[in-house]
Amino acid sequence: MAEIPVDVGMIYEGERIRKNQMHAELAGPKSKGAELFRVAGDDVVEDGKVTVVGPDVQELPEGQPTPFGVFIRAAGEKLEEDLEGVFERRMHYYFNYIQGFMHLNSRDTIWCRISKDAVKAGVTFEHIGAAVMDLFKKEYDVIEKMDVTFYTEDKAVDEFIEQARAVYEKRDARLRGMKDEDVDVFYGCVLCQSFAPEHMCTISPERISSCGSISWFDGRAAVKVDPKGSLIEIKKGEVLDPVKGEYAGVNELTEKKSGGAVNRVFLHSIFGHPHTSCGCFEAIAFYIPEVDGIGVVHRNFKGTTPFGIPFSTMAGQTGGGQQLEGFAGIAVEYIRSPKFFIADGGHERLVWLPKELKERFYNDLPESVRDKIATEEDATDLDALKAHLEKVGHPVVSRWQEQAPAAEEKAPAAAEAPAATVPEITMPLSGNPVAGGGITITFKNAKIYAEKVIIKRK
Numbered sequence: 001m002a003e004i005p006v007d008v009g010m011i012y013e014g015e016r017i018r019k020n021q022m023h024a025e026l027a028g029p030k031s032k033g034a035e036l037f038r039v040a041g042d043d044v045v046e047d048g049k050v051t052v053v054g055p056d057v058q059e060l061p062e063g064q065p066t067p068f069g070v071f072i073r074a075a076g077e078k079l080e081e082d083l084e085g086v087f088e089r090r091m092h093y094y095f096n097y098i099q100g101f102m103h104l105n106s107r108d109t110i111w112c113r114i115s116k117d118a119v120k121a122g123v124t125f126e127h128i129g130a131a132v133m134d135l136f137k138k139e140y141d142v143i144e145k146m147d148v149t150f151y152t153e154d155k156a157v158d159e160f161i162e163q164a165r166a167v168y169e170k171r172d173a174r175l176r177g178m179k180d181e182d183v184d185v186f187y188g189c190v191l192c193q194s195f196a197p198e199h200m201c202t203i204s205p206e207r208i209s210s211c212g213s214i215s216w217f218d219g220r221a222a223v224k225v226d227p228k229g230s231l232i233e234i235k236k237g238e239v240l241d242p243v244k245g246e247y248a249g250v251n252e253l254t255e256k257k258s259g260g261a262v263n264r265v266f267l268h269s270i271f272g273h274p275h276t277s278c279g280c281f282e283a284i285a286f287y288i289p290e291v292d293g294i295g296v297v298h299r300n301f302k303g304t305t306p307f308g309i310p311f312s313t314m315a316g317q318t319g320g321g322q323q324l325e326g327f328a329g330i331a332v333e334y335i336r337s338p339k340f341f342i343a344d345g346g347h348e349r350l351v352w353l354p355k356e357l358k359e360r361f362y363n364d365l366p367e368s369v370r371d372k373i374a375t376e377e378d379a380t381d382l383d384a385l386k387a388h389l390e391k392v393g394h395p396v397v398s399r400w401q402e403q404a405p406a407a408e409e410k411a412p413a414a415a416e417a418p419a420a421t422v423p424e425i426t427m428p429l430s431g432n433p434v435a436g437g438g439i440t441i442t443f444k445n446a447k448i449y450a451e452k453v454i455i456k457r458k
Helices: 081-096 116-121 125-139 154-173 216-225 248-257 311-318 332-336 355-364 382-392 396-410
Strands: 022-027 033-039 050-053 068-075 101-104 111-115 145-151 185-189 201-203 231-235 239-241 283-288 293-298 327-330 350-352 425-429 439-443
Touching: 022 033, 022 116, 033 081, 033 154, 050 125, 068 081, 068 125, 068 154, 081 101, 081 125, 081 154, 081 216, 111 116, 125 145, 145 154, 185 216, 185 248, 201 216, 216 231, 231 248, 239 248, 283 311, 293 311, 293 332, 293 355, 311 327, 327 332, 332 355, 350 382, 382 396
Parallel strands: 033 068, 050 145, 293 350
Antiparallel strands: 022 111, 068 145, 101 111, 185 201, 185 231, 283 293, 283 327, 425 439
8 A cells, every 4th residue: 555644544534624724625516526436347457556537636726626536446256236335335434534535425416625734744646545445455355456546637527427327327226116115124324423423324215325325225235244334234123104104123223323312213204203314415305384395405506495595504404413303314316216205295295496306307206296396497485486386286285275274263354474384393593692502493383474583692
């Protein structure tokens, strides 16, 4: 292995590189990128080789976002293609073991940073690649040969992203048609606990991991090759609620792995006890009480949601292992699932998607809603969203009409605008002036009419 000029070890796994500490930002929200792990033939993999297509670390412009791709190939007599997704997610671990290198997210939403100190120490992609290969080989005996290619040249990254997405689609397609009821076990992933200690991702045939990297097949393969690793078999146990997706076995293991912080999980509901969110999720599903519907925004969306806030702001409230009613980090593939928040009305409750996602999943959405779901071109605020849904006759409008009589009975004589009944939602507010950190506001079956809310320090 090439002599790497910085330390490598688990101690650096949770290292955060802030903007003022950063020399280069690779991929991320201001650029593009992807990572891919493939099992290849012994005669194809050039063991230990590191290739750089584009500028190396020392040549990267300081403070500028750079397109970035990482392609790892591995060979071994006992390696199976089913392990590709598992090892690909392992890249998140190993890159974070390198002092001065920060890795977030997965697949084609990766976001990496290299610190000024690491660049000053002389780090190159050859060092980084050699360190990652060494970590893989030390942990997995089935890997006999590896090579790594880094892409930082714009056109090469574009071509690599297209190649990677084709592989992602092939992997995801394998699982379509399988149902949660078809299997006796699910799989849990605790890979992100260095960033979200109370989070365990539950992976079922109809709910892929929130990062989009680990399917039920990947979980099965991982447990076979590494039974003591970050992926764990979950015996479903008693089915407590087949619609919401609540299982005794999932609850028990989640409570154990979360240190008692979370003891109930609904796999297919955004209300009550929704699945926790780490931070590597590909998208966020969010409840919109003003229209009694659900929206989804993904990491690559640069605009604002109907709430007037972007993905990044919502992610800051949703992630960290919280179980936040009305919000759930998900993989975009979950939009395609027949059990997409089925306990809450499923796809017929889906009212807003970024145009990119709507076009991508158009043929997978029920005909009853596919042309009625709003995008940023139809609605950028709540008033416009409500008007759009009424205009196209979205199924959620009938829910308003059902709720209207009850609201009218309690309303004063003067006419008021109808409001949707809001289930109990607890939302942490960050950045507020309350001493000692954040506050929590809980709404229980509330109808709220407010032009302005002002919070002042006493």
